Amino acid sequence: MSASKKKRKAxxxxxxxxxxxxxxxxxxxxxxxxxxxxxxxxxxxxLTALQRRQELLLQIxxxxxxxxxxxxxxxxLYREIYIPTFEFEKRKENYSSISQIEAFxxxxxxxxxxxxxxxxxxxxxxxxxxxxxxxxxxxxxLLGRLKNLAQRWLSANHTMEAEMADCVIQAGGSCAS
Numbered sequence: 001m002s003a004s005k006k007k008r009k010a011x012x013x014x015x016x017x018x019x020x021x022x023x024x025x026x027x028x029x030x031x032x033x034x035x036x037x038x039x040x041x042x043x044x045x046x047l048t049a050l051q052r053r054q055e056l057l058l059q060i061x062x063x064x065x066x067x068x069x070x071x072x073x074x075x076x077l078y079r080e081i082y083i084p085t086f087e088f089e090k091r092k093e094n095y096s097s098i099s100q101i102e103a104f105x106x107x108x109x110x111x112x113x114x115x116x117x118x119x120x121x122x123x124x125x126x127x128x129x130x131x132x133x134x135x136x137x138x139x140x141x142l143l144g145r146l147k148n149l150a151q152r153w154l155s156a157n158h159t160m161e162a163e164m165a166d167c168v169i170q171a172g173g174s175c176a177s
Contacts, residue, residue, distance in 0.1 A: 012084045015042075015053050029053050033060060054081050062153065070112035071105060074150040097139045100128065101146075112154075115147045 016028040016039060027049035028039040040056065042049035061077055075098060083094045104110070104127055114120060121140050128136045 012050070012053070013080070014057065015049065027053075029056050031060070032057070033064060050085055054085075057081050058153065070150060070154060071110060071115070071146070072102075074112070074146050074153065075102060075105075077153065078146060078149060093138075094142070097135075097142050100139055101143060104128070112147070112150055115143060 014030045014032050016030050018026045018028060020026060024044055026044050027042040029042050031038045042052045058081055079098055083091055086094060104124055124140060125136050
């Protein structure tokens with residue numbers, strides 16, 4: 001299987017690839033809020049294009065926010081912005097972990113402020129089942145990453161440059177949080 005077919009199979013939402021006649025590949029961001037499929041050029045460097053896509057998508061989602069629960073909003077952003085950039089196995093694990101976290105949030109009626117509660121981790125471990133300790137620890141760590149992202153994304157003095165400086169696209173196409 002060629003590299004181009006692998007890339008198409010694991011495509012990232014709203015990132016379009018346009019090969020030129022010269023053989024160079026250019027990346028475009030398709031605006032998700034527009035039915036006309038307007039695009040913004042991101043350049044020919046893949047990692048820079050991914051970083052710029054995250055910046056634009058984050059700004060669009062924050063500007064058109066409808067979710068009132070901050071934690072659910074941050075989970076939706078994480079699912080839409082970061083998870084598609086991960087490798088297949090990590091993406092699969094993150095989707096599974098996010099589903100478990102969302103079920104716990106819905107059942108326990110938890111918001112962003114509740115993540116500071118020291119009892120939350122033990123309540124989550126009990127809810128999840130203590131036999132799955134490694135998995136539970138990973139999901140609790142994911143809750144901590146979500147809390148850190150929420151503090152950056154939802155702060156009043158949020159600047160896109162500062163947020164994206166903390167989130168560097170690494171060689172594997174994944175974002176370090």
